[in-house]
Amino acid sequence: MKKVEILYEDEEIIVINKSPNTLSIPDRFKPEKFNLKSYLENRFDTIYVVHRLDKDTSGLICFAKTEEAHRSLSLQFQNRNVTKIYHLFCDGHPPESDGIIDEPILKRSDGKSIIHKTGKPSQTAYKVLQKFQAHSILEFELLTGRTHQARIHASHIGCPLIVDPVYGNRDRFFLSTIKRNYRSGKNNEEQPLLSRTPLHAKILTLSHPTTKKRIHFEADYPKDLKALKNQLTKWSSIK
Secondary structure, eight states: OOOOEEEEEOSSEEEEEEOTTOBSSOOSSOTTSOBHHHHHHHHHSOOEEOOOOOSSOEEEEEEESSHHHHHHHHHHHHTTOSEEEEEEEEESOOSSSEEEEEOOEEEOTTSOEEEOTTSBOOEEEEEEEEEBSSEEEEEEEESSOOTTHHHHHHHHTTOOBSSOTTTSSOSOBOGGGTSTTOOOOTTOOOOOSBOSOOEEEEEEEEEOTTTOOEEEEEOOOOHHHHHHHHHHHHHHBOO
16 A cells, blocks of 8 residues: 655644655546545545545645535635646747746547637736756746646647647656766666656645634655756756
């Protein structure tokens, strides 16, 4: 069983720092696969889903323990009263160091979402946290909550995620991409430095369902993103 990092828990809510490659809810075709909702139900009985993170996405996710808490949190997300900030490891550099991406997103019948004038209004505030020679770490505040919004808007400004087979350029990222004269061991095939979308739900701020006080959470990067940042800093820093 996977280790689950619970950052906060009371009688109303649970906040977790989700590890990458972990399902938020049961898989439709293989419900027996490990997922956070089933894990929490085994521990706390009734659990209500407030929002979701994609399997590859790491970071902060909140669940409710009661119907009242679920109703309160769901309304906060619906009314955009929740602050959701993500960190993205991207190709390239955006044209400006900060700004607003205001591009409508349309979900197609094949499941892929695209920017299209008939799509739903979608806004993301961004700023550059760190630049490397050919990559950057961006901070996105999602002002709306469309499917794959961060990935689509990042690609739109010329900065797709370092690994993103749908909206980006590759399905794996290798150290040899940034390290000059890289040599793998004799007769050894190079292993990827990263093989999932480097998207991390870093900050979550919301109002507690009972006390109504604003509560703020931050989640550390998982090991793979720490390693990626270290290698980018070591081999790809801008001098």
